[in-house]
Amino acid sequence: MPGTTVHPPDAELIEAAQNGDLGAFGALVRRHQQSAVRIAAVTLGSATDADDVAQEAFVKAHKALSRFRPGASFQPWLFRIVVNTARTRQRRMGRQRAVAERTARLELVVEPDPAEVAARRDDSQRTIAAINRLRPADRLILTYRWYEQLSEIEIAEALGVRTGTVKSRLNRAMSRLRLELENS
Numbered sequence: 001m002p003g004t005t006v007h008p009p010d011a012e013l014i015e016a017a018q019n020g021d022l023g024a025f026g027a028l029v030r031r032h033q034q035s036a037v038r039i040a041a042v043t044l045g046s047a048t049d050a051d052d053v054a055q056e057a058f059v060k061a062h063k064a065l066s067r068f069r070p071g072a073s074f075q076p077w078l079f080r081i082v083v084n085t086a087r088t089r090q091r092r093m094g095r096q097r098a099v100a101e102r103t104a105r106l107e108l109v110v111e112p113d114p115a116e117v118a119a120r121r122d123d124s125q126r127t128i129a130a131i132n133r134l135r136p137a138d139r140l141i142l143t144y145r146w147y148e149q150l151s152e153i154e155i156a157e158a159l160g161v162r163t164g165t166v167k168s169r170l171n172r173a174m175s176r177l178r179l180e181l182e183n184s
Contacts, residue, residue, distance in 0.1 A: 010074040018065050025065070029058050032075060035148055036082050042143045043086035045136060053089055057082040076150060076157035083140070083158070130180035138173035145170060 010031070016024035036057060041050035061081050068077060131139055144150045144158060152170075156163045 011071075014065065014068060014074060015070075017062075018068070025062055028074065032078055033058075035075070036078060038147060039079050039082045039140075039143065040086050042139050043083050043136070044090065049089060049093075050086075053086045054082060056089075057085040060085060073154055073157065075148070076154040079144070079148070079150075079158040080160065126181065126184060127177075130177055130184055133180050134173065134176055137169070138176055141166070141169050141173050142177065 008027075010028065013024040013028050013031075017028065033054060036054040037050045040053035040057070041047040044050060044053065057078070061078055064081070068074070131142055134142070141155065141159070144155045150158065152163050152166045155170075156166045159166065161169075
């Protein structure tokens, strides 16, 4: 089809980046930047430093690219780096707060495409407010599943746990979310 751009899959970009192609790594950054910022914001409990954390995570990912397993999914690997970078920043900056304080300050930075907005329009504000009242671990796993649409296997990879653990954590997070929605 004339005028249609075909974007290479992550695996091709990763291989090119591993061979020194900075443009290929730049394409990976552009492709995954919004998701990385969103995961950083959820992990930090605030959008304030999410851009900086995502940028730092991409620098770390670039340095560690030689250790990336061929055939593995890039997104869970990157998300693990983002989450670890955000947690390190929290410790370094002394941002350990009570769950209630962090949840109250959470601002999700989401710029969804119009199709996503239309699909979630009905109860999205109420649902987001309820998610923001959940504990950080629940917010993160629901963000991975709903906003990033990761499979249970990819979530397990990103969190460094077994898929059975992901299933039980998702189930518990959903139960807590239902309670929040019923009480709001």
